[in-house]
Amino acid sequence: MSFQGRTAIISGGTRGIGRAISLELARRGCNIAFNYVRSRDSAASLVSEISKMGCGALAFELNVAHHSAVAGMVREVKERFGSIDFLVNNAGIVRDTLLLRMKEQDWDDVIDINLKGAFNLSKAAAAAMLKARSGSILNITSVSGIHGMSGQVNYSASKAGLIGLTKALAREFAGRNITVNALALGFIETEMTGNLPEDYKSEILRQVPLGRFGNAEEIASIAAFLLSADARYITGQVVQADGGLAI
Ligand code: NAP
Numbered sequence: 394m395s396f397q398g399r400t401a402i403i404s405g406g407t408r409g410i411g412r413a414i415s416l417e418l419a420r421r422g423c424n425i426a427f428n429y430v431r432s433r434d435s436a437a438s439l440v441s442e443i444s445k446m447g448c449g450a451l452a453f454e455l456n457v458a459h460h461s462a463v464a465g466m467v468r469e470v471k472e473r474f475g476s477i478d479f480l481v482n483n484a485g486i487v488r489d490t491l492l493l494r495m496k497e498q499d500w501d502d503v504i505d506i507n508l509k510g511a512f513n514l515s516k517a518a519a520a521a522m523l524k525a526r527s528g529s530i531l532n533i534t535s536v537s538g539i540h541g542m543s544g545q546v547n548y549s550a551s552k553a554g555l556i557g558l559t560k561a562l563a564r565e566f567a568g569r570n571i572t573v574n575a576l577a578l579g580f581i582e583t584e585m586t587g588n589l590p591e592d593y594k595s596e597i598l599r600q601v602p603l604g605r606f607g608n609a610e611e612i613a614s615i616a617a618f619l620l621s622a623d624a625r626y627i628t629g630q631v632v633q634a635d636g637g638l639a640i
Pocket residue numbers: 404405406407408409410411428429430431432433455456457458482483484485486506533534535536577578579580581582583584585586
């Protein structure tokens with residue numbers, strides 16, 4: 394399954410890792426549909442960049458946590474491009490604080506967007522993939538979901554949940570030639586990590602054996618491989634891209 398003329402849905406395409414994955418797949422000839430919630434200008438510029446590469450591009454301003462809106466997005470993508478071949482559940486947020494200070498809303502927002510969002514999109518995209526007996530799903534998770542991080546009980550739980558979803562769905566869909574994998578990231582330089590205090594970043598950096606943070610473009614290359622024809626015998630796996638942070 395090559396990317397040429399195929400269609401990918403990417404949640405959270407406007408910034409960081411989602412934007413880099415969108416551009417990487419478009420460079421390989423893939424039509425791209427993505428969603429976002431706030432960054433309208435950035436969405437318009439991404440649509441224009443992808444169109445210049447000769448690929449179709451569709452942007453949807455909607456919250457992945459909203460089940461019916463996501464279903465509507467997927468219907469429109471199928472109508473416009475004819476197939477849904479790849480799904481990247483990338484949209485995610487953090488609301489970090491210690492448990493005793495964590496508000497119920499902080500818990501609900503993180504679980505709804507990071508975990509329920511992936512359920513919503515996977516369910517909506519499944520019909521097309523099951524019918525075609527072909528597809529690849531990639532869930533962007535975090536080493537925080539494997540090892541747990543203080544101050545992130547909501548985020549760690551959401552990302553651990555995504556790993557469970559990945560493994561269960563890989564079993565459900567394997568018989569229809571659909572692969573489902575997770576990419577567990579360490580510290581990648583994006584807006585999500587950009588606002589962290591410098592002393593905290595220095596402390597994390599000391600724990601990264603490769604001695605540097607990752608960047609969105611190198612994560613996009615790994616994501617493209619996991620979605621590609623070269624990775625068809627990989628399913629239900631959690632691949633860590635973290636510079637050795639969580640060895
Ligand atoms: P980012 O720079 O904050 O970008 C987040 C993207 O998700 C934006 O496009 C944002 O849209 C979109 N988004 C946020 N809430 C959404 C919602 N409710 N519905 C639809 N789209 C939504 O984040 P990033 O660093 O690229 O992270 C991408 C993924 O990698 C996340 O799942 C994150 O947990 C995971 N990850 C990141 C790191 C890291 O170090 N950066 C490490 C481990 C895992 P707007 O632009 O409209 O806000």
